[in-house]
Amino acid sequence: MSLLLLAAIALTGLVAAGLGTMIGLGGGVFIVPVLAIVLGVDLKAAIAAGAVCVVFNSLRSSSVYLDRGLVNLRLAMVLLLSTALAAAIGGLIVVFAPVQLLKVVFALLLGGVVAVMVFGPDPSKARREGPDPWKLRGTYRRVSTGKTADYVPHHLRTGVGLSGVAGLTSGMLGIGGGAIQVPIMNTLMGVPLRVAVATSTFMVGITAVVSALIYAGAGLIDAAITVPALAGVLLGSRFGSHAGTRVKAETLRTFLIIILSILAIAMAYDGLFSA
Amino acid sequence: MSHCFSHNPQGVGRLYRHVSTLSILLATLGITAELHAAGEVRRSLWSLQELGPALLAAEPSALTTVGIWVLLSGPILGLLHLVLRGARSHSMRRVTLSCGVLAMVLVSLPIKACV
Numbered sequence: 001m002s003l004l005l006l007a008a009i010a011l012t013g014l015v016a017a018g019l020g021t022m023i024g025l026g027g028g029v030f031i032v033p034v035l036a037i038v039l040g041v042d043l044k045a046a047i048a049a050g051a052v053c054v055v056f057n058s059l060r061s062s063s064v065y066l067d068r069g070l071v072n073l074r075l076a077m078v079l080l081l082s083t084a085l086a087a088a089i090g091g092l093i094v095v096f097a098p099v100q101l102l103k104v105v106f107a108l109l110l111g112g113v114v115a116v117m118v119f120g121p122d123p124s125k126a127r128r129e130g131p132d133p134w135k136l137r138g139t140y141r142r143v144s145t146g147k148t149a150d151y152v153p154h155h156l157r158t159g160v161g162l163s164g165v166a167g168l169t170s171g172m173l174g175i176g177g178g179a180i181q182v183p184i185m186n187t188l189m190g191v192p193l194r195v196a197v198a199t200s201t202f203m204v205g206i207t208a209v210v211s212a213l214i215y216a217g218a219g220l221i222d223a224a225i226t227v228p229a230l231a232g233v234l235l236g237s238r239f240g241s242h243a244g245t246r247v248k249a250e251t252l253r254t255f256l257i258i259i260l261s262i263l264a265i266a267m268a269y270d271g272l273f274s275a
Numbered sequence: 276m277s278h279c280f281s282h283n284p285q286g287v288g289r290l291y292r293h294v295s296t297l298s299i300l301l302a303t304l305g306i307t308a309e310l311h312a313a314g315e316v317r318r319s320l321w322s323l324q325e326l327g328p329a330l331l332a333a334e335p336s337a338l339t340t341v342g343i344w345v346l347l348s349g350p351i352l353g354l355l356h357l358v359l360r361g362a363r364s365h366s367m368r369r370v371t372l373s374c375g376v377l378a379m380v381l382v383s384l385p386i387k388a389c390v
Contacts, residue, residue: 077372091383206380209350216320230346
């Protein structure tokens with residue numbers, strides 16, 4: 001593998017993590033298709049590299065969220081029971097499924113992310129009252145007022161079930177699954193958005209490590225792809241968190257919708273029509 | 276989030292920071308040494324059985340593999356930390372939940388033998 005290709009992979013990780021951090025999606029949803037479509041990396045190796053990058057990004061980001069007390073660990077553990085199991089199933093599907101099928105599934109996922117970005121629900125308000133048999137009630141500090149407020153997660157069974165979809169997607173496609181997990185927690189379960197993002201960030205590291213261990217066992221982790229991508233992710237996530245506050249959110253959203261749409265079409269075309 | 280399973284979550288946060296820093300240092304050092312020594316990078320990871328002898332032979336790519344394994348051990352160590360914290364504070368629910376998730380993660384290790 002040439003130095004130029006290693007540099008291109010690092011640059012991919014940098015740009016993907018930068019963009020992902022700016023919009024709060026994580027980098028996997030960009031890294032995997034760009035590695036596969038633009039750089040011609042084998043999709044299974046790209047998925048494995050994506051999963052390892054997700055673990056790395058999750059450890060870095062959730063360490064900050066944990067220090068700030070934003071992660072609802074009990075809720076994370078309850079949801080992880082289904083997410084981790086589904087991620088293992090997803091990881092096994094990657095090992096055995098044909099690449100063309102994975103490309104089509106990935107294209108559908110990218111289309112879904114675009115649809116959520118265009119038509120998705122606005123952030124929901126936290127729900128403060130209701131039954132709490134699992135003692136999942138938490139408190140958080142509101143940014144607007146600086147005061148602490150309570151919330152109680154609702155619809156736990158549905159949340160656990162749907163979290164399995166996030167885990168399956170993560171395991172199958174080497175992405176974090178935060179794009180699915182955050183709306184489940186915020187819109188369905190009534191968890192405040194900041195807590196949902198922090199809890200999801202913590203969860204995706206554990207979810208991704210389940211599938212990454214399966215990829216490692218199947219020999220799918222390619223060090224020459226994974227390590228440069230990791231280095232790029234490290235720099236990109238720092239850049240993204242700074243740049244995210246300076247770029248107009250609407251401009252960034254439109255740009256990302258266009259990029260993701262192009263990647264979705266390219267991935268679908270590749271999956272359906274390439275030999 | 277005082278009553279929300281968050282007994283010293285900073286412990287896990289600190290652990291995550293150290294593990295991620297160590298892993299990227301080892302992996303980057305390994306791959307740089309590989310490029311310097313051989314001009315190319317070994318693409319597959321060393322298996323756990325081969326890793327010890329490769330490290331003893333000062334094989335740079337073994338360092339890369341160690342870096343990646345250290346990273347993958349991070350979430351497992353975090354879960355172990357939560358289990359131990361739960362056990363110390365006699366919270367059976369906390370221990371049960373963390374053990375359940377830990378078991379799911381560890382189940383994916385022997386799966387590799389089947390694939």
